[in-house]
Amino acid sequence: TxxxxxxxxxxxxxxxxxxxxxxxxxxxxxxxxxxLPPEEIRTAMEKEMRAERDKRARILQADGEREYQIRVADGEKQARIARAEGEAQAKKLVADAERQAIMLIAEAVKDSGTDPAQYQIALRYVEAFKEIVKQGDKTVVLPYESSALLGSVKTLGDIFQKS
Incomplete structure (x- = not known):
C-alpha cells in the first residue's frame, strides 16, 4: 500500500x-x-487478493439474499394481515346482516305474540331437516325430545298462518 x-x-x-x-x-x-518479489510470494499475494475478493463477493451475495428473504417475509406478512382484516370485515358484515334480519323478524312476529327466539330456532330446525333429507339416508334419528321439535315446527306454521 x-x-x-x-x-x-x-x-x-x-x-x-x-x-x-x-x-x-x-x-x-x-x-x-x-x-519484484519472488514468484512464490507473488503467487501467495495473488491468492490472498483473490480470496479477499471472493470473500467480499460472498458477503455481498449473502447480504442480497438476506434482504430478499426479509422483503419476501414482509410481503407475506402484509398479505396475511390484509387477508385477516378482510375476513374480519366479512364476519362483521355477516354479523350486522344477521342482526338486522333478527330485528326485522322480531318486528314482523311481534304482533303475532310469538317469541322471536323460538321463531329462529324453528327456522334452524327446518333448515337442518332439509339438509338431512338431501343426504338421502333412509334412516333419520330424531332426538328423544322430538315433541319440542314438532312444537317449534307447529309454532312456525302458526306464525305463517297469522301473517
Whole structure:
C-alpha cells in the first residue's frame, strides 16, 4: 500500500543517508518504483487478493439474499394481515346482516305474540331437516325430545298462518 511504501522509503532514506554521510553525501529523497518479489510470494499475494475478493463477493451475495428473504417475509406478512382484516370485515358484515334480519323478524312476529327466539330456532330446525333429507339416508334419528321439535315446527306454521 501507499503508506507501507512511504514507510519503506523513509527507512531506506535514513539508512542510505547514514551510510553516505561519511563521504559528505546527503540523501534527501528515496523512492521505490518497482518491487519484484519472488514468484512464490507473488503467487501467495495473488491468492490472498483473490480470496479477499471472493470473500467480499460472498458477503455481498449473502447480504442480497438476506434482504430478499426479509422483503419476501414482509410481503407475506402484509398479505396475511390484509387477508385477516378482510375476513374480519366479512364476519362483521355477516354479523350486522344477521342482526338486522333478527330485528326485522322480531318486528314482523311481534304482533303475532310469538317469541322471536323460538321463531329462529324453528327456522334452524327446518333448515337442518332439509339438509338431512338431501343426504338421502333412509334412516333419520330424531332426538328423544322430538315433541319440542314438532312444537317449534307447529309454532312456525302458526306464525305463517297469522301473517
Amino acid at each position: 501507499l503508506t507501507s511504501r512511504d514507510a519503506i522509503n523513509a527507512k531506506l532514506r535514513d539508512i542510505l543517508d547514514e551510510a553516505t554521510d561519511k563521504w559528505g553525501v546527503k540523501v534527501n529523497r528515496v523512492e521505490m518504483q518497482e518491487i
